[in-house]
Amino acid sequence: MTTDTDSATGEPTLTIDELAARAGITVRTVRFYGTKGLIPPPVIGPRRVGHYGPGHLARLNLIEELQHQGMTLAAIERYMEQLPADLSHHDLAIHRAVVASWAPDTVETVTPQELRRRAGRALSEEDVARLTAMGIVRPEGDAFRVDSGLLRLAVRLLDVPLSQEAILAAREVMIEHSRAAARELSRLFRSEVSERAEEDVKSLSAHMQPIVVQALLTTFQRSLREEVHQWLTGSEEGRPA
Structure with missing residues (x-):
């Protein structure tokens, strides 16, 4: 496993107390997860103090979501073992989003x-x-x-350097377009199963939902990456030499 570091200093940024506070768990739990191999070991700094980065926090957040889904510790260990060791904290956040999509509205x-x-x-x-x-x-x-x-x-x-108005506008954009996509996909699937038995409809829904969620997340992630790249490339091209 790799340890994510602060982009400015190149070093992990959190002590174990700070990591536990951010994750909403106890220091004892952080250490327990470390002994189970669910999070990588910290980078040891001056005075033998362990430092943790965004990747540790992202893994703890993912573990929390898996627990909310009712998974046992053994099942969580198997799930985490299957993840590529070099996943960034951004990729781990995508995994958490997929897991959270199955949680009931609470x-x-x-x-x-x-x-x-x-x-x-x-x-x-x-x-x-x-x-x-x-x-x-x-x-x-x-x-x-x-x-x-x-x-x-x-x-x-809360820590994103955007105005409240921009955040609310972004929320409306996501709600509007996600609902539109859900309507179109639902219409498409209904036309496919209109003549089938009820059990076939339920089976198709159960199989398609996780596929659709993963596809939407992956497609959006790639589209956003392309948009940001084009934006940054255009900005660089427009700068005076």
Whole structure:
């Protein structure tokens, strides 16, 4: 396994306490996963302090999603062993997205302390306001109604250098186009199974759903990479020599 590093310094950025806080678990759990080989060992720095990078956090987030799906520790170990050792934290996030797509919609009422624990970090009043504007959190008296499936993603967006307006506009774009794709695919599949028995329809749905989710994620990832490349290439070509 490789250890991801900070792009600016070339070194892992988190202590084990910071990693545990970001992942919303205990230091003891981090160490346990390390002994099981579920996360790579830290890079040992000055004073024999272990340092962790984005790849460690991405693996812990993936493990959390697998647990939410009801997988046993042994099953999680088998799943993680099958992953290529050189996966970047971006690739691991794609795997987590695929796993999370099978989780049922979960909206829960939690205390402020539990909200911070699940977020894996302290949340200022401004942070909570932004999460509320995204539709992820809704204050309810002394507690919060939380969309658990999207909370971690929304928390990561808090550190993205985009305005609240841009984030909300991006959310609307994704919702609009994902719904349009779902409608078109549903129409296509309905035409294929309109004359088939009910059991055949259920079987097709069960087989196609994971394929479609993986295809959409992969296609979007490649399309986004191409768009960013064209954008950066165009920007470089437009600069004066």
